[in-house]
Amino acid sequence: MTGRCGWIDATGGISGDMLLGACVDAGVELAVVQAAIDRLGLPEAVRVTAEPAMRAGLGGTRVRVEADPTDVRRTLADVLALLDRADAAVRDPAAAVFRALAEAEARVHRMPVEQVHFHEVGALDSIADVVGVVAGFASLRLDRVVCSQIALGGGRADTAHGPIPVPGPAVIELLRGHDAPGVGGPVETELATPTGVALAVTLADGFGPLPGLRPELVGVGAGERDPVGHANITRLVVGAAGETGSAADPTGPDPREDHEAVVLETNVDDLDPRLWPAVLADLLDAGASDTWLTPILMKKGRPAHTLSVLTAPEHIAALERIVFTGTTTIGLRRRRVTKRALPRETITVEVHGHPVRVKLARLDGEVVNAVPEYDDVAAAAAAEGVPVAVMLDRARAAVQDR
Numbered sequence: 001m002t003g004r005c006g007w008i009d010a011t012g013g014i015s016g017d018m019l020l021g022a023c024v025d026a027g028v029e030l031a032v033v034q035a036a037i038d039r040l041g042l043p044e045a046v047r048v049t050a051e052p053a054m055r056a057g058l059g060g061t062r063v064r065v066e067a068d069p070t071d072v073r074r075t076l077a078d079v080l081a082l083l084d085r086a087d088a089a090v091r092d093p094a095a096a097v098f099r100a101l102a103e104a105e106a107r108v109h110r111m112p113v114e115q116v117h118f119h120e121v122g123a124l125d126s127i128a129d130v131v132g133v134v135a136g137f138a139s140l141r142l143d144r145v146v147c148s149q150i151a152l153g154g155g156r157a158d159t160a161h162g163p164i165p166v167p168g169p170a171v172i173e174l175l176r177g178h179d180a181p182g183v184g185g186p187v188e189t190e191l192a193t194p195t196g197v198a199l200a201v202t203l204a205d206g207f208g209p210l211p212g213l214r215p216e217l218v219g220v221g222a223g224e225r226d227p228v229g230h231a232n233i234t235r236l237v238v239g240a241a242g243e244t245g246s247a248a249d250p251t252g253p254d255p256r257e258d259h260e261a262v263v264l265e266t267n268v269d270d271l272d273p274r275l276w277p278a279v280l281a282d283l284l285d286a287g288a289s290d291t292w293l294t295p296i297l298m299k300k301g302r303p304a305h306t307l308s309v310l311t312a313p314e315h316i317a318a319l320e321r322i323v324f325t326g327t328t329t330i331g332l333r334r335r336r337v338t339k340r341a342l343p344r345e346t347i348t349v350e351v352h353g354h355p356v357r358v359k360l361a362r363l364d365g366e367v368v369n370a371v372p373e374y375d376d377v378a379a380a381a382a383a384e385g386v387p388v389a390v391m392l393d394r395a396r397a398a399v400q401d402r
C-alpha cells in the first residue's frame with residue numbers, strides 16, 4: 001500500500017464530534033469545517049467550536065456543535081437536498097454516510113428508508129459532524145483510510161425512544177452492513193454512537209491495526225465524558241504509507257505513486273439504457289475509483305456496452321454485487337492493473353475576493369496540472385454575475401500569479 005493514509009483509532013470509541021475533534025487536533029482548520037457547514041445554507045445557525053481537553057491524562061481537542069433549537073425533522077431526502085449545496089468532495093461521501101445511517105435506522109425500526117426521520121437536534125449535530133469530518137478528511141488529502149476495531153462499550157443509553165441496550169441496534173446494523181469489526185466493552189457506557197460509526201464504516205477503505213506508515217500528523221478527539229479507567233478519545237494518525245525510505249528511481253516512474261488496482265469488466269447487450277446512469281452512480285458510491293461505458297458491437301451484430309469499473313481490491317465484492325444485481329450480466333472479468341497516481345494537493349486562491357480551490361498535480365516535484373474546482377468557480381461566477389468561462393480564465397490567471 002502506498003500513498004497518504006489516515007488511520008482512525010476507534011479502540012477508545014468513536015462519535016461524530018470525537019472524530020471531528022481528532023481532525024481539528026491533527027491540524028484541520030476550524031474555518032475549513034465551518035465553511036463546509038455554512039455552504040449548506042441551513043436555516044438554523046450552526047457554529048462549531050474547539051477547545052483543548054484532557055481525557056485520562058491525555059491531551060486532545062474537544063469539539064462542540066452549537067445549534068439553534070429546532071423542530072425541523074429531516075428525512076434522508078431532506079438531508080441529501082441540503083448536501084447538494086456542498087462541494088462535490090464533501091457532498092458524495094457525506095451523502096453516503098447519511099444513507100448508511102438512514103438504512104441502519106430503517107432496519108432497526110422496520111420501516112422504509114424514505115420514512116426515517118433523523119432525530120431533531122441530533123440531526124443538526126450529525127449534519128455538522130459528518131460534513132465537518134468529510135471536509136476535514138478532504139483537506140488532509142488522504143488516498144486511503146483504515147479504521148481499527150471499534151470499541152462499543154456496554155450498559156444502557158438514553159434515547160428519544162427510551163433506554164436502549166449498548167451497543168445500540170443502529171450501531172450493530174452499521175457494522176453488519178459494512179462488514180466492520182466492533183467489540184463490546186471495555187467499560188459499561190456507550191463508546192460508539194451511530195454517527196461516529198457511520199463515518200468510520202463509510203469513509204474507511206479497510207479495517208485493521210495501524211498500517212505501516214510514517215506518522216506525520218496525529219490528532220486526538222476528546223469525548224464528552226472522562227470516565228475513570230478509560231481514555232474517552234478517538235485518534236487520527238496520518239502519514240505516508242508503505243514507504244521504505246529508499247530514494248525513488250530517478251530514471252523511471254516514482255514507485256510510491258503506484259497503486260494495486262483491479263478493473264472489473266463485462267459486456268452487456270440487453271440492459272434498458274435508462275438504467276446505466278444509476279448503475280454507474282451506485283458503483284462510484286460503493287467505492288469505485290472510476291467507472292465507464294464503452295460502446296461495442298457484439299455477436300449477432302448487436303450494439304452493446306462494455307462496463308468497466310476501476311477499484312481498489314477491497315471494494316471488489318461490493319462492486320460485483322452491484323454489477324450482478326443492477327445489470328443483466330451473469331459473468332464478469334477481473335484484471336489486476338497497476339495504477340499510477342501523481343501526488344496532488346489542493347491550494348486555495350482568491351479570485352476577485354472569492355476563494356477557489358485548485359488541485360495541483362506534480363510530476364518529479366514539478367506542477368504539471370493545475371485545475372480550479374469547477375463548483376467554486378461556478379459559485380464565484382454566480383456571485384459576480386459573469387459567465388463561468390470568464391471566471392475560469394480569472395482563476396487560471398490567479399494560479400499563474402501564484
Ligand SMILES: O=C([S-])c1cc(C(=O)S)c[n+]([C@@H]2O[C@H](COP(=O)(O)O)[C@@H](O)[C@H]2O)c1
Nearest residue numbers: 122157159160168169170171193194195196
Ligand atoms: O433514537 C434512536 S433510534 C437511537 C438509536 C441508537 C442506536 O441504535 S445505536 C442510538 N441512539 C442514541 O443517539 C445518540 C446520539 O447519537 P449520534 O450518532 O447522533 O451522535 C447516542 O448517544 C445514542 O445513544 C438513538
Ligand code: NI
Nearest residue numbers: 105109119161
Ligand atoms: Ni430511532
